[in-house]
Amino acid sequence: MSTAPASLSPAVLHRLVQEGKAPRLLDVRTPGEFRTAHIRGSYNVPLNTLREHRAELLSHLDEEVVLVCRSGQRAREAEQALAQAGLPNLRVLDGGMVAWETAGAPVERGPERWDMERQVRLVAGSVVLVTGLVGIAVPGAHLVxxxxxxxxxxxxxSNSCAMGVLLSKLPYNRGPRTDIRTVLAELRSTR
Known part of the structure; x- marks a missing residue:
């Protein structure tokens, strides 16, 4: 039986950042999402990269780590992966970047992109709309x-999203590929 990961509220994290006592911040969103908006000083380690290289990350994450994503779901998955690898002192930013921005905390901004949830709604809604209309003339099309x-x-x-996983692989969402060696070098150099 697993327990819920410890969380950290945006207000508490913001105070820690302002006081210069910020824990390591690992943002597990896609590079495209990260480039759109992220917390200053956070490291982009997309969830799939984190899962694949968690053993390498362990030696560079010996202090408290806060995991960040859009809403908290991917951060909880990252927490499970790192906890299974033996990393203690993990927390999840409660409510993710949505809550961080809602709280008025500062973000580093880049080119604007649609977040994954919005893309899923667009694709799913478009498919349903088109197949519903086509279904008027083509029997059975509505089944799509x-x-x-x-x-x-x-x-x-199931709290998973196959369409989101597929959309995350599109060039629009990938952005520059996260190089784990670069992330590890940055982690080494900052503490």
Whole structure:
């Protein structure tokens, strides 16, 4: 039985950052999401990269680590991966970047991009709309929209999203590829 990871509120993290006592911040979103907006001083280690290189990251994360994503879901997955690898002192930013920005905390901004949730809504809604309209002339076409609806229902129940995973692989979302050697060198040089 797993327990919920410890969380840290945006207000507490913001105070720690202002006091110069910020823990290591690992942002596990895609490089594209990270470039759009991130907390100053955070390191972008996308969830898949983190899972693949968690053993290498362990030796560079000996102090408290706060994991950040859009809403907290991917950060909780990253917490599980790092905890299984033996890293203590993990926390998740409660509510992720959404809560951080809502609290009025500062962010570093780059080129604006649509977040993954918005992209999923666009693709799913478009497929349902088009297959519903095509279904007027082509019997059975509406079943594609029904399959999308079933997939979204499963995504909500399982707290996963296959469409989001597929969309994250598009060039628009990838941005520059995260080089783990660069991240490790930055982690080494800052503490």
């Amino acid at each position: 929209g029904t399959a999308i609806g079933a997939g979204l229902t499963y995504a909500a129940l």
